[in-house]
Amino acid sequence: xxxxxxxxxxxxxxxxxxxxxxxxxxxxxxxxxxxxxxxxxxxxxxxxxxxxxxxxxxxxxxxxxxxxxxxxxxxxxxxxxxxxxxxxxxxxxxxxxxxxxxxxxxxxxxxxxxxxxxxxxxxxxxxxxxxxx
Numbered sequence: 288x289x290x291x292x293x294x295x296x297x298x299x300x301x302x303x304x305x306x307x308x309x310x311x312x313x314x315x316x317x318x319x320x321x322x323x324x325x326x327x328x329x330x331x332x333x334x335x336x337x338x339x340x341x342x343x344x345x346x347x348x349x350x351x352x353x354x355x356x357x358x359x360x361x362x363x364x365x366x367x368x369x370x371x372x373x374x375x376x377x378x379x380x381x382x383x384x385x386x387x388x389x390x391x392x393x394x395x396x397x398x399x400x401x402x403x404x405x406x407x408x409x410x411x412x413x414x415x416x417x418x419x420x
Contacts, residue, residue: 329399330371336395337375344414345376351408369405376417385411 330348337346349372373392380388388411396404 329404333371333373333396333399333404336399337373337392340395341375341377341379341391343375343377344419345374345417347374348372369403371404371406372408372410374410376412376414376419378414380411380413381415 330350334346334348337343350370351372352370354370375392379391383391389409392407392409392411393400396407400407
C-alpha cells in the first residue's frame with residue numbers, strides 16, 4: 288500500500304496516546320487541520336469498529352481517495368474520504384473463507400458504506416497466513 292495516508296496507533300508513531308494521521312512512510316502528515324479531522328473521523332470510526340470486534344494483530348488503513356477524485360460516483364460528494372485500502376490480520380478469520388472474511392468486514396462497516404465510504408480494498412489474513420504464528 289503506497290502513496291496515501293494511514294491511521295496509525297501512537298505505539299507505531301511514538302507521538303503520544305492518541306491515534307495520528309501518518310503518511311505512507313509513517314511520518315505525521317502536514318496539511319489542513321480540517322482535512323485531517325475529517326479523515327481522522329472516518330478512519331477512526333473504521334478502525335474502532337474493526338478493532339472492537341475482530342481484535343486484529345495488524346490493522347493498516349490507507350486512504351486512497353485522491354486516486355478517485357474525478358470519478359463520477361464520488362465527484363459531487365461532500366465527504367472526500369471515500370476509498371480505502373485495508374490490511375487486517377485477525378485470529379477471528381481462522382476457518383473462514385476469503386468471501387466470509389470480507390463479509391465480516393463489510394458487515395462491521397455497513398454504516399460507513401451507507402454514509403459515503405464508496406470502496407474498500409481488503410487483504411484479510413489469519414496470523415498464521417501472515418507469518419505471525
